[in-house]
Amino acid sequence: MPALTNAIPGPRGLPVLGVGNRLLNDPLEFMVRLQRHYGDLVQLPLGKHTMYLATHPDMVKRITQENWKNYIKRYPTMDEILGQGLVTSNGEYWLRQRRLMQPAFHHQRITRMADVMVEETERMLARWEGYARSHRPFEVQEEMMLLTQQIIVRTMFGTSLSDAEAHTIGKAFNDSLNWVAGQQFRIFQPPRSWPTPGNLAYRRNLELLERTVYRLINERRQRPGEHDDLLEMLVTARDADTGEQMSPKQIRDEVMTIFLAGHETTAGTLSWIIHLLTHHGDTERKLRSEYASVLGGRNPTPNDLPRLPYNRMVIDETLRLYPPTWILTRVLINPDTLGNYQLPAGATVALSPYVTHRHPAFWPNAESFDPERFRREEAESRHKFAYIPFLSGPRQCIGNNFALTEMQIVLPMILQRFQISAVPGYPVQPQPKATLRPGPKVWVEVRG
Missing domain, CATH: 3.30.43.20 (Uridine Diphospho-n-acetylenolpyruvylglucosamine Reductase; domain 2)
Incomplete structure (x- = not known):
C-alpha cells in the first residue's frame, strides 16, 4: 500500500x-x-x-x-x-430534530399520504385529457412541478389552505428556494439588502411564506388534534428525553426544508423518466406489460409496489443517471x-x-440507460456506496421513502392512461442548477 x-x-x-x-x-x-x-x-x-x-x-x-x-x-x-432545518443543521441539534421528525415519515404515515398522491395525479391527468383531445404539446416539467407542489402542500398543510392559497404558497416556496439556490452559482452576488428586482421578489415571497406558516402553527397550537398532516406532526412532536416541543421557529425551518427536499427533486426525476421513456421504447413496453399484469388498468396502492419491480428499477436507473442532488x-x-x-x-x-x-469500476457503460442494472442479484453484489441518490449513512434524506412511493405511484398512473411522445427539435441536456433537471424544456405530446 x-x-x-x-x-x-x-x-x-x-x-x-x-x-x-x-x-x-x-x-x-x-x-x-x-x-x-x-x-x-x-x-x-x-x-x-x-x-x-x-x-x-x-x-x-x-x-x-x-x-x-x-x-x-x-x-x-x-x-x-x-x-x-435538517438539511443545514449539525451536531446534537440536528440529531434532536431528526429524532423528532422521524415519526412523520414512518412507513404507515407515507401509506396514508398515498391517497393524496393518487388524487393529485388524477387531477393532473384530467388536465392532460384536454391536451390529448386538442393535440396540444406541453412542457412536462411544468406539469410535474405543479403535481409535486400540490402533493407536498396538501400532505404538509392538509385542508388548512384553499386550492388558491395552496397554489400561491407552492409558487412562493418554489420561487424562493430556486432563487436562493441560484445565488450559489453566481460569481457576483449583490447583498440581499439591495433593492434589486430579484431581492425584492424574494423578500415578498419569504414574508408571505412566514406569515402563512406562523399563522398555521398558531392555529394548530390552539386547536391540536384536528388535522392529520405533516404540520400537525411537527407541532405535536415531543422530545422523548425532555418532553419539549419544537419552537415555532424550529417548525418553520423544517417546513421550509421538507418543501425543498420533497418537491423539486421529485418533479425533476419524474421529468427525466418521461424523457427517457420517449427514447427507450423497449423499456416503456416492459413497464406497460408489468402494469397490465399486476394492475390491469387500476390505480396502484402502496401494497402493489413490491409487485412492480421493473417500475422501481426504471426509477432507480433514472436516479443513477440524473441524481437530483448532483453535488x-x-x-x-x-x-x-x-x-x-x-x-x-x-x-x-x-x-x-x-x-x-x-x-467505471462499478458501472460498465455508465452513460447508457439500463434498468436491468438494478436486478436484485446485480444490485446486491455492487458496492453499497456506489449508488447514493439520497446520500447514505445517518444523514440520508429523511424523505427518501416518501419520494420513492410518490414516483412509484405516479408513473404507472400516467402510462396506463396515455401514450407519450417527445416533440422533435427540442434537445434535452442536464441542467446543473439547484437540482439536476432536464432542460431547457421537455416538450411532449400525449394521446389516450
Whole structure:
C-alpha cells in the first residue's frame, strides 16, 4: 500500500480564478473528466480556496457513515430561508430534530399520504385529457412541478389552505428556494439588502411564506388534534428525553426544508423518466406489460409496489443517471484520511453522486440507460456506496421513502392512461442548477 501523502493530484487552473470558471461553465462533464484523469480524490483550486472532490464509494462511506460526525454541513446562502432545518443543521441539534421528525415519515404515515398522491395525479391527468383531445404539446416539467407542489402542500398543510392559497404558497416556496439556490452559482452576488428586482421578489415571497406558516402553527397550537398532516406532526412532536416541543421557529425551518427536499427533486426525476421513456421504447413496453399484469388498468396502492419491480428499477436507473442532488459539500472539523491522502481540518470536501454513479469500476457503460442494472442479484453484489441518490449513512434524506412511493405511484398512473411522445427539435441536456433537471424544456405530446 502506498504511503499516506498530502500531495493530492489536480489541475492547476488560472491565476485568481483557479478552475472556478470551468466548474461554473460545465460542472458535470468537467468533474467526470477530473475523476477519469486524476483519480478518486482531486484537488480543485478555487481562487483563494481549495475544494477536494471525492468520488470513490469507499470515500463516500468514510464521509457519510464511518466518520460522518467529522464532516459538517455549511450552506450560508441557504441559512436565511432554511434556517436550522435538517438539511443545514449539525451536531446534537440536528440529531434532536431528526429524532423528532422521524415519526412523520414512518412507513404507515407515507401509506396514508398515498391517497393524496393518487388524487393529485388524477387531477393532473384530467388536465392532460384536454391536451390529448386538442393535440396540444406541453412542457412536462411544468406539469410535474405543479403535481409535486400540490402533493407536498396538501400532505404538509392538509385542508388548512384553499386550492388558491395552496397554489400561491407552492409558487412562493418554489420561487424562493430556486432563487436562493441560484445565488450559489453566481460569481457576483449583490447583498440581499439591495433593492434589486430579484431581492425584492424574494423578500415578498419569504414574508408571505412566514406569515402563512406562523399563522398555521398558531392555529394548530390552539386547536391540536384536528388535522392529520405533516404540520400537525411537527407541532405535536415531543422530545422523548425532555418532553419539549419544537419552537415555532424550529417548525418553520423544517417546513421550509421538507418543501425543498420533497418537491423539486421529485418533479425533476419524474421529468427525466418521461424523457427517457420517449427514447427507450423497449423499456416503456416492459413497464406497460408489468402494469397490465399486476394492475390491469387500476390505480396502484402502496401494497402493489413490491409487485412492480421493473417500475422501481426504471426509477432507480433514472436516479443513477440524473441524481437530483448532483453535488454537495462537507467541511472537515478534524484532519482525516481518504484513500492514501491526508486532508487538513477545515478542508471542504465535495461529493458528487453524478460522478460516483458513473465510476467505471462499478458501472460498465455508465452513460447508457439500463434498468436491468438494478436486478436484485446485480444490485446486491455492487458496492453499497456506489449508488447514493439520497446520500447514505445517518444523514440520508429523511424523505427518501416518501419520494420513492410518490414516483412509484405516479408513473404507472400516467402510462396506463396515455401514450407519450417527445416533440422533435427540442434537445434535452442536464441542467446543473439547484437540482439536476432536464432542460431547457421537455416538450411532449400525449394521446389516450
